[in-house]
Amino acid sequence: MVQHSRTVTGSPAQKPKLAVWKFASCDGCQLSLLDCEDELLQLADHVEIAYFMEASSRQQAGPYDLSLVEGSITTAEDARRIREVRAQSRALVTIGACATAGGIQALRNFADVDEFIAVVYAHPEYIATLKTSTPISAHVPVDFELHGCPINKKQLLEVISAFLHRRRPQVPPHSVCIECKLRGNVCVWVAHGTPCMGPVTHAGCGALCPTYNRGCYGCFGPKENPNTESLCHWWRSELGTDKATLIENLRNFNASAPVFDAASRRLEQGSDKK
Template identity: 75%
Template structure:
């Protein structure tokens, strides 16, 4: 969502852009680098002051726009995001990790100490938080751009919107709409394949369904998703195992509110809590 925007100060003719990495795989930062020709145009409009994925040159803040990739997973992350927020006029979280926790947030549903004991020979050296959270769980965010990784065209639109003081025009419909626009045969209707497309935010171009593979919600929930109804259909009509339903809900966006609520409603023993409404 967009918070109350303040005009970028006219006293700074070239707005400063910063790109920050927290706990993540760098894929969303690479999406910006993949802009290629568009990146050259962007560089002519802003001063890329901090972007370690692209350059070792570092300029001091404050920054007009900060793009933040990754979740808050370590004590160092927790401290640094406060400083980033303090130095940023607008803060935009990008990608599944930054907007919904990412796969590292799966720790929130289990015992993180048990994980570290199993994985590391010396877990006492590991500094980590009990829970991994999206950026909005720690500081105020001016806009969230979903995706794993993000869509570079959507990213350019968001940056352009903030530079020109307007609301970003990012589609909020489901992947199903993109399937129809591509002329795809619905794999759910035609083949009975459980697909997350009806509740998933558009942005990928319906890549997976175009190759007869079910959508697995890498772009997180669309606006006002009826995730409860989708789970009901998977369960009652497609005979999908409860474990698989929970896995799909907790894939890349486990802390997205609509996904999190439904995954927690489904018990580990395979039972399903009574629905609140349909």
């Protein structure tokens, strides 16, 4: 295992080293970085892209100044490898719903994974997987979590820039509703009775779905301190949403984010107060 380095490189002669790692995921968040296009060239002026298998087979050994980690932990090998990545990284940032909340594959956390394997694979005996899909923070210390499915590329550039300059990333923790109002949208819930997860969902997409007249389904995960009990109450009492539909909405890309997980289990057990 490579020694964990706290040394900052980055003199004009030696640019900071960036590494991008993949665990269980669809690669969409890594593609958000590649999607930066023009900005990526500017970024390459300031950092050495030392390890990014999605973009290049050229690999430089660690340690790395900043590691971006996509994907969740679903195998024993993943659990071993993330500790190795952490040990090689001065700062480690997780990107996307899989890395920050276990991803859509965390639906296994509410079911019997062996049953899924038996249905999906012709030869289940070849599959070695954990019973759960867990976020990176359940295994190693994480310096910052960037939400989204996939992440927003402008927020990603802001986070990279902030870590390179040793400052706090300017990523607002408020809800999609705030973004919706900033865009001057008419609220699809209030105006049309469309169920919307916006009040409890983390900002970052620019209120994309309500801008096109549909409800938010929570792909950016929970905002800071979301009031899921109130959301569930209003969905049920005002919109007439049944319990099963509400649980399905909470068990989405961020099903295992602790607040969404707890809210869906409360509903399932009939212990939600409202």
